[in-house]
Amino acid sequence: MQKPKSEAVRYFENAKELLRKSPIEGDRYEDIKYIQEACGTAYLAILKAIDAYLLKRGVSQKDLPQSVEGYREMIRKYLTPYNGKLTREFEKLYKELHIAGYYRGLIEDVNALKDIFKSAKAFIDKVKV
Numbered sequence: 740m741q742k743p744k745s746e747a748v749r750y751f752e753n754a755k756e757l758l759r760k761s762p763i764e765g766d767r768y769e770d771i772k773y774i775q776e777a778c779g780t781a782y783l784a785i786l787k788a789i790d791a792y793l794l795k796r797g798v799s800q801k802d803l804p805q806s807v808e809g810y811r812e813m814i815r816k817y818l819t820p821y822n823g824k825l826t827r828e829f830e831k832l833y834k835e836l837h838i839a840g841y842y843r844g845l846i847e848d849v850n851a852l853k854d855i856f857k858s859a860k861a862f863i864d865k866v867k868v
């Protein structure tokens with residue numbers, strides 16, 4: 740029997756599917772709507788991975804972070820002792836996916852988005868329990 744996919748993996752796969760919907764011309768995605776949706780969904784995948792980790796570590800559902808500052812605090816408290824780079828990686832992905840990709844719609848370059856998505860996947864894999 741196959742193990743069910745985690746919420747983080749499901750969200751990440753959905754993000755990649757959204758990105759595939761945008762036509763590509765040259766080295767840039769043409770439809771900013773799909774880019775923004777994909778970046779937002781990939782960022783949510785990261786948050787889902789952190790939530791799952793925290794729940795496994797005994798944090799109650801009601802105590803899960805409700806803001807980016809809350810996630811920063813929980814990463815410092817629960818994850819940084821095991822991997823000091825995770826805080827910096829989270830900050831980078833927050834800025835790239837959530838701010839530049841989703842909120843501002845500034846990223847159109849195909850290779851840049853592929854690299855950002857690879858970093859997001861690597862982060863999710865590191866946080867998996």
